[in-house]
Structure formats: structure tokens, C-alpha cells
Amino acid sequence: AQSVTQPDIHITVSEGASLELRCNYSYGATPYLFWYVQSPGQGLQLLLKYFSGDTLVQGIKGFEAEFKRSQSSFNLRKPSVHWSDAAEYFCAVGEDTGFQKLVFGTGTRLLVSP
Amino acid sequence: SQTIHQWPATLVQPVGSPLSLECTVEGTSNPNLYWYRQAAGRGLQLLFYSVGIGQISSEVPQNLSASRPQDRQFILSSKKLLLSDSGFYLCAWTVTGELFFGEGSRLTVL
Numbered sequence: 447a448q449s450v451t452q453p454d455i456h457i458t459v460s461e462g463a464s465l466e467l468r469c470n471y472s473y474g475a476t477p478y479l480f481w482y483v484q485s486p487g488q489g490l491q492l493l494l495k496y497f498s499g500d501t502l503v504q505g506i507k508g509f510e511a512e513f514k515r516s517q518s519s520f521n522l523r524k525p526s527v528h529w530s531d532a533a534e535y536f537c538a539v540g541e542d543t544g545f546q547k548l549v550f551g552t553g554t555r556l557l558v559s560p
Numbered sequence: 561s562q563t564i565h566q567w568p569a570t571l572v573q574p575v576g577s578p579l580s581l582e583c584t585v586e587g588t589s590n591p592n593l594y595w596y597r598q599a600a601g602r603g604l605q606l607l608f609y610s611v612g613i614g615q616i617s618s619e620v621p622q623n624l625s626a627s628r629p630q631d632r633q634f635i636l637s638s639k640k641l642l643l644s645d646s647g648f649y650l651c652a653w654t655v656t657g658e659l660f661f662g663e664g665s666r667l668t669v670l
Contacts, residue, residue, distance in 0.1 A: 478657060480658060480659075482661075487664070487666070488663060488664065489566075489650055489661035489662050489663045489664050490604075490650065490652075490659075490661040491661075492658050492659070492660070495657070495658050497657065536603065536604065538659075540657070547594075547606065547609060548606070548659055549606070550596075550603045550604040551603055552602060552603040553603055
């Protein structure tokens with residue numbers, strides 16, 4: 447069965463600084479990979495996804511993520527963080543079976559300092 | 561465009577009372593539907609999913625149940641709530657692979 451690890455529970459970044467959130471997955475076949483963002487008390491919004499092809503994927507709000515099969519990682523990056531990026535970020539992995547049953551990591555809470 | 565509606569948004573219920581959370585999707589047909597639960601400080605736990613009307617798969621044995629009486633309607637129920645049922649419940653749908661989530665229902669069991 448697939449699993450996802452987000453090793454950082456909290457991360458604090460200064461506004462304007464770069465950001466990298468880590469995600470490692472375990473899955474025996476080609477994974478479908480996702481990053482979602484959740485503001486307090488809200489649902490989850492899809493930032494980006496990887497199904498196949500180019501391993502560097504661009505998402506909304508200036509985010510990007512890179513799939514590295516050799517490291518079983520799918521880290522999320524942003525070159526310059528804005529205060530509005532403060533939220534909780536979830537990495538998820540799905541099966542390449544045509545039916546999505548996503549397994550989520552425990553999330554990383556991003557705090558942005560002035 | 562597709563939208564997903566989930567209600568109620570907030571619910572406070574006593575232990576032993578029944579529960580009904582409802583989710584409907586508009587603008588798409590034959591979606592896969594999901595119920596996830598998010599407990600405080602934890603990730604999302606898949607509770608139920610459905611690939612069609614009347615077809616429900618349970619991921620975690622518990623006192624909750626789900627039903628899909630119509631193509632775009634997904635209901636989460638309980639006959640008797642437990643304290644441990646407190647949490648944030650999220651409905652989601654997909655037809656192309658990525659999940660789209662509702663705004664969530666926060667359940668507090670006292």
C-alpha cells in the first residue's frame with residue numbers, strides 16, 4: 447500500500463524568502479502525486495499534480511514541485527513566499543489504476559514571518 | 561463548471577445522537593465520491609469511497625456509514641455518535657484523477 451511522509455510538521459519562513467516543503471512517498475508502481483493547500487477551517491485546494499511526463503510541474507500561486515523517482519520525493523517549492531501563503535500543505539499519492547484513492551501525508555504548517 | 565456543496569458546515573452533537581452529513585456535486589456526471597476525516601493535528605483519513613450509485617467501499621471499520629442514493633449525492637451517517645467521531649469531515653469528487661474537495665463539516669461530539 448502507498449504511504450506519504452511529510453517530515454516537517456511546522457516550517458517558518460520570512461516573507462520574500464524561498465520555500466521548500468518535503469514529501470517522500472512509498473509506492474511500488476508509477477505514482478500519481480499531488481500537493482494541496484488548506485487554509486484554516488477550509489477545504490483543500492489543489493496546487494499541482496504529477497501524473498507523467500516532465501518531472502518539474504508548475505502549479506497555481508507560483509508553486510512548483512519536482513518528482514524524483516530515485517529519491518521517492520515530490521518536494522514543493524516557491525521562490526518567494528507571500529504572507530498569504532501561510533496555510534497547511536498536504537502531499538498525497540494515488541494509484542495508477544484509473545481510480546483515485548489518495549493517501550495523504552500528515553501535513554506541514556507554513557508560518558510566514560514579516 | 562463543477563461545484564461541490566457540503567452541509568452542515570458546523571455541527572455540535574451529544575454522544576449517542578445520530579449524524580447525517582450531506583454532499584452534492586454539480587456540473588459533472590458519474591463522479592467518484594469520497595468522505596475523508598481530518599482529526600486535529602493529523603492528516604486526512606479516507607473513510608468511504610463510491611464509484612457509483614449504491615456502491616460504497618469502507619476503508620476504516622467504525623460506527624459510521626455512507627450511502628449514495630443518487631449519482632451526485634453522498635451521505636455520511638451514524639446511528640450513535642462517539643466522542644472519537646469529532647473532527648473535520650471532507651467530501652471530495654473526481655472524474656479525471658485529481659480530487660476536488662468541499663468546504664468541510666466540523667463535527668464536535670460532546
